[in-house]
Amino acid sequence: MASSVLLLLLLDSTRSLPPPRISFLLNSTDRPLNHFSLPDVSNTTALLLSNDASTLYVGARNAILSLDVSQSDVIQLNKQVTWSPSEAEMESCAGKGKNRQLDCPNFVHVIEAVNSSHLYACGSFAYNPHQAFIDIRSMSVVHQAEARAHCPYNPVERSSAVIIDEELFTASTTDFKGRTPQISRFLSKDGRPDVNLDSSVSRLEEPTFVSSSLDPAEKKLHIFFNEVGKEFNFVRQLQIPRVAQVCKDDVGGQRTLQKKWTSFAKSSLLCQLPKQLPFNILEDMFTLQPPEGADTSETLFYGVFTSQWSIRPESAVCIFKLTDIRNAFSGSFKTLEKETYQLKLSQRRDYLGKCGLSNASDAELSEVKKSFLTNEDIHPAEKVLVFPEQKYSRMVVMTTQAANGKQFNILFLLTESGFLHKVVSLDQGPRVIEEIQVFKEPQQVKSMIISSSKRVLYVGTSEGVTAVPVARCSVYRSCSQCLLARDPLCGWSQTRRTCTALDGSSADIIQKVEGDIVGTECQPSDEHVMKREVVVRLNELVKLDCPKPSNLATLSWSFSGTKALPSEFPQMRADGSLMFFASPTRFGGYRCQAKEDGLRELVVIYTVREAYSPRHLPKPVTETLASQSPGDENIGTEEPTVSDGHKNEATTTDGEGSEPKNIHKGDIEERVTVAKGETFSRKTHSTQDGSGSEEPAPTSRTDSRSMLNPSQSTPNQRSYYSELVVVTFLLVVCLLVLALGFLWIWKQKKAVSRGNGMFSPEDKGRTNTCIQVSELTTLEGGPDQTITQ
Known part of the structure; x- marks a missing residue:
C-alpha cells in the first residue's frame, strides 16, 4: 500500500504547466483596478449583485453597504447600514473565551435578496448569530432577531445560504463549537413547516459547506460540501467531496420524519486523473447556467479541488454536468446497517431520492432514513485541468463567443497569495492568459462574484472591494501581441489598428485563440518598435534593456546586421539585457528580438555611438548632430513590432556578459549609461576570481543626446x-x-669640511x-x- 502511494506521488510530481503569460502586480498602470474601502469597514465576506448589475451589496464587519457600480471605472458608496453587537454582547462573547477584536464583532455571512424591496442578512454577531431584514430604499434594518442554524457562530467558518421564492435554505452548524451540522429551510410559505435534517442517524460527518445551487426543472436544491468518509477504513480521516440534494417543497412525513427531509440524499464527486490519487478537497464550486433558451440539463458545475496528500501546492478543476448528478440520485443506494454501522449496497427502490414522499408509508420512510448515499460516484464530464504549484481558493466562470463563433468558457481562479488567474481551456490544455494581483496579505475569508453583462469581476477582501475588468485588450499594442495572448475576449481590429474587446461585430477582427499564428493577416509595422540612441565615452559601462513582451517569450540580440552577437561580445544577462564597456568595436546598432509560438518580432533597436570631447571633435558639434551614427546602416529593416511590454524576468540566458581584464581589486566607480538615456553610478566589488558584483545607484537623469556637447554637460560630470x-x-x-x-x-x-680646518694644537680641544x-x-x-x- 505504501509503495503504491509513493509511486502515485512520484507520478503526480511530473505534471507541469507553463507560467501565466503576462503578470500584473498590484496597482499596475497597465492593468488598473478599481478599489473601494472605508476606514471603519473591513472583511467583506459576502457579496450580492442586483439584477441590473448596477448595485453591489456588501456584507462586511459590523456593516452592510450599498455600492453604486453602474460605471465600470468607479465604485461609489450609496448608503451604509451599521449593524454591530452592543457592548454587553461584546463582553459576553469575550467572557466565553473569544477574542474581543477578532471573534466578537458581527461578521456578515449571508446577504440575499428576499424580494424587490428587502434584503436578508445573517451574521456571527458576537458568537450569537442574528438575522436582519433591510429595506433596500432606505438601507435601514426593519427587523432583527437571533438566528441559530441560519449561519455559523464562528466568523471564519464556511456555510451556504440561498433564498428561493422568499424561502431561506441554509447549510450551517447550529452550536457554539461548530460540531452539529444542519441543512434547513426557514421562512417557509403557504403554511408549510420549516424542515431540517433528521439527527437520529448521523448523515453528515464533520462537513465543510461550500455552496448551493437550484435545479429549477426538478425543484431540487444541491448542496456541495466536504466531509469525512466513514465508509472507508483508512489510517487517516479521508476527506470526501460530496453533493447533497433536498426537494424544495419537501414538508416531511406524517409520522416518521415529521418536519424532516424525506428527500435527503448525497453522492460523491470524483475529481481524479487516471492512475493518480484523487483531488479530494473541494475548495469552491461555481454553477454555470446554460445559454438562455437552452435545456437546464446543460448546466455545468465547475469545482476547484486540492488534495490532502499533496506535498506541494497543487489544484485541479473538474467540470460536472447536471444530467450526471440527476442520474446518480436516480440509481441505487447504500444502506447503513445498525449492527455494524457499515454502508452496504441495498436493493434498488424507486422512491429513494425522490420528491413528494409526504404521504409515504412508515416502512418506506424508515428505508429513506437508512439509505441516503448513492452507490455510484459522479465523474467529470470533461478532462481534468491540473495546475501544479498553485493553490486556488475561489473561482468564477463566464462564457464568451470568439470571433469565429465558437464558445469558450473563461475561468477566473483566485490564489491564496492574492493573484487572480485568467484561464482558458484549449485542446492542448489550460492556458493562463494573465495573472493579476488583487491583494497582498494572505486571507482566510474571500468572496467573488462576476457580472457577465458588465464584464467585471468583484473580489471581496479584508481591505474592501476590488473591481477587476475581465479583459484589458489595449495592453496588447501590436497585432502579433494581440493574437499571441489567445484571449477569446480580445481581437485585432484591422480598421482601427488596435487590440479591442469583441462587441458582436467581428467583420474586421483578427483572432487566433487556437492553432498556429504564423502566417496570419497581421500587417508589418514598426510604429511600436522602441528606437533608442545611447551616446557614451570610451570605457563607460553601457546597459541595454530589452523588456520581454510576455513570460513565454525568449529573447535574442544581434549586432549591426549580424544574426547573433559575435562570440567576443558579452552575452545576454538573466534579465534579458546587455551590459558591456564601450570600445570602438562595440559602437553600432543593436537589435533585440522576442520569439513566441514560432513568431519572431522586433522589440527594441539601439544605436550606441561615441561622445567626443571638445579637444578632439573631428568636426563642429552641429555637423556631428546631423551626421549618421556608426552602425545606422546596419540596423536592418525587419518589420515585426512590439510595444513597451510589461517587464518580467527572463527564463533563459546565455551568460552574464564579459568584463574587461584590466579591472583592479577594490571598489571602482564607473559611469553607466543605460538604455533610456539615464546615467548611473555603478560600484564594482572585485572578488578573488576577478568577477565583480555591480550595484547601480541613480545619480542624474540626462538626455543621452546632450553628451555630444560636453560644454552642456551637468556639473557633476568629471x-x-x-x-x-x-x-x-x-x-x-x-x-x-x-x-x-x-x-x-x-x-x-x-x-x-670647513670646520675641520679650524682646529690647531694650541686649541687643545677647543672648538x-x-x-x-x-x-x-x-x-x-x-x-x-x-x-x-
Missing part, C-alpha cells in the same frame, strides 16, 4: 583634462622639493664657537639663518 593639469603640477612640485633637498645636503657636507651657514634659502624664499651653539 573633467579628465583638469585632472591631468593637477597631476602635472604636483609632479613639478615634487621634483623641485627633491632638488632643494639635495642642495641642502651638499651645503651641509661642505660646511662640515670654534660659531658656525655660520649662509646661502641656504627655504622653499618659501625666507632670509638666511644663523645657527648658534
Whole structure:
C-alpha cells in the first residue's frame, strides 16, 4: 500500500504547466483596478449583485453597504447600514473565551435578496448569530432577531445560504463549537413547516459547506460540501467531496420524519486523473447556467479541488454536468446497517431520492432514513485541468463567443497569495492568459462574484472591494501581441489598428485563440518598435534593456546586421539585457528580438555611438548632430513590432556578459549609461576570481543626446583634462622639493669640511664657537639663518 502511494506521488510530481503569460502586480498602470474601502469597514465576506448589475451589496464587519457600480471605472458608496453587537454582547462573547477584536464583532455571512424591496442578512454577531431584514430604499434594518442554524457562530467558518421564492435554505452548524451540522429551510410559505435534517442517524460527518445551487426543472436544491468518509477504513480521516440534494417543497412525513427531509440524499464527486490519487478537497464550486433558451440539463458545475496528500501546492478543476448528478440520485443506494454501522449496497427502490414522499408509508420512510448515499460516484464530464504549484481558493466562470463563433468558457481562479488567474481551456490544455494581483496579505475569508453583462469581476477582501475588468485588450499594442495572448475576449481590429474587446461585430477582427499564428493577416509595422540612441565615452559601462513582451517569450540580440552577437561580445544577462564597456568595436546598432509560438518580432533597436570631447571633435558639434551614427546602416529593416511590454524576468540566458581584464581589486566607480538615456553610478566589488558584483545607484537623469556637447554637460560630470593639469603640477612640485633637498645636503657636507680646518694644537680641544651657514634659502624664499651653539 505504501509503495503504491509513493509511486502515485512520484507520478503526480511530473505534471507541469507553463507560467501565466503576462503578470500584473498590484496597482499596475497597465492593468488598473478599481478599489473601494472605508476606514471603519473591513472583511467583506459576502457579496450580492442586483439584477441590473448596477448595485453591489456588501456584507462586511459590523456593516452592510450599498455600492453604486453602474460605471465600470468607479465604485461609489450609496448608503451604509451599521449593524454591530452592543457592548454587553461584546463582553459576553469575550467572557466565553473569544477574542474581543477578532471573534466578537458581527461578521456578515449571508446577504440575499428576499424580494424587490428587502434584503436578508445573517451574521456571527458576537458568537450569537442574528438575522436582519433591510429595506433596500432606505438601507435601514426593519427587523432583527437571533438566528441559530441560519449561519455559523464562528466568523471564519464556511456555510451556504440561498433564498428561493422568499424561502431561506441554509447549510450551517447550529452550536457554539461548530460540531452539529444542519441543512434547513426557514421562512417557509403557504403554511408549510420549516424542515431540517433528521439527527437520529448521523448523515453528515464533520462537513465543510461550500455552496448551493437550484435545479429549477426538478425543484431540487444541491448542496456541495466536504466531509469525512466513514465508509472507508483508512489510517487517516479521508476527506470526501460530496453533493447533497433536498426537494424544495419537501414538508416531511406524517409520522416518521415529521418536519424532516424525506428527500435527503448525497453522492460523491470524483475529481481524479487516471492512475493518480484523487483531488479530494473541494475548495469552491461555481454553477454555470446554460445559454438562455437552452435545456437546464446543460448546466455545468465547475469545482476547484486540492488534495490532502499533496506535498506541494497543487489544484485541479473538474467540470460536472447536471444530467450526471440527476442520474446518480436516480440509481441505487447504500444502506447503513445498525449492527455494524457499515454502508452496504441495498436493493434498488424507486422512491429513494425522490420528491413528494409526504404521504409515504412508515416502512418506506424508515428505508429513506437508512439509505441516503448513492452507490455510484459522479465523474467529470470533461478532462481534468491540473495546475501544479498553485493553490486556488475561489473561482468564477463566464462564457464568451470568439470571433469565429465558437464558445469558450473563461475561468477566473483566485490564489491564496492574492493573484487572480485568467484561464482558458484549449485542446492542448489550460492556458493562463494573465495573472493579476488583487491583494497582498494572505486571507482566510474571500468572496467573488462576476457580472457577465458588465464584464467585471468583484473580489471581496479584508481591505474592501476590488473591481477587476475581465479583459484589458489595449495592453496588447501590436497585432502579433494581440493574437499571441489567445484571449477569446480580445481581437485585432484591422480598421482601427488596435487590440479591442469583441462587441458582436467581428467583420474586421483578427483572432487566433487556437492553432498556429504564423502566417496570419497581421500587417508589418514598426510604429511600436522602441528606437533608442545611447551616446557614451570610451570605457563607460553601457546597459541595454530589452523588456520581454510576455513570460513565454525568449529573447535574442544581434549586432549591426549580424544574426547573433559575435562570440567576443558579452552575452545576454538573466534579465534579458546587455551590459558591456564601450570600445570602438562595440559602437553600432543593436537589435533585440522576442520569439513566441514560432513568431519572431522586433522589440527594441539601439544605436550606441561615441561622445567626443571638445579637444578632439573631428568636426563642429552641429555637423556631428546631423551626421549618421556608426552602425545606422546596419540596423536592418525587419518589420515585426512590439510595444513597451510589461517587464518580467527572463527564463533563459546565455551568460552574464564579459568584463574587461584590466579591472583592479577594490571598489571602482564607473559611469553607466543605460538604455533610456539615464546615467548611473555603478560600484564594482572585485572578488578573488576577478568577477565583480555591480550595484547601480541613480545619480542624474540626462538626455543621452546632450553628451555630444560636453560644454552642456551637468556639473557633476568629471573633467579628465583638469585632472591631468593637477597631476602635472604636483609632479613639478615634487621634483623641485627633491632638488632643494639635495642642495641642502651638499651645503651641509661642505660646511662640515670647513670646520675641520679650524682646529690647531694650541686649541687643545677647543672648538670654534660659531658656525655660520649662509646661502641656504627655504622653499618659501625666507632670509638666511644663523645657527648658534
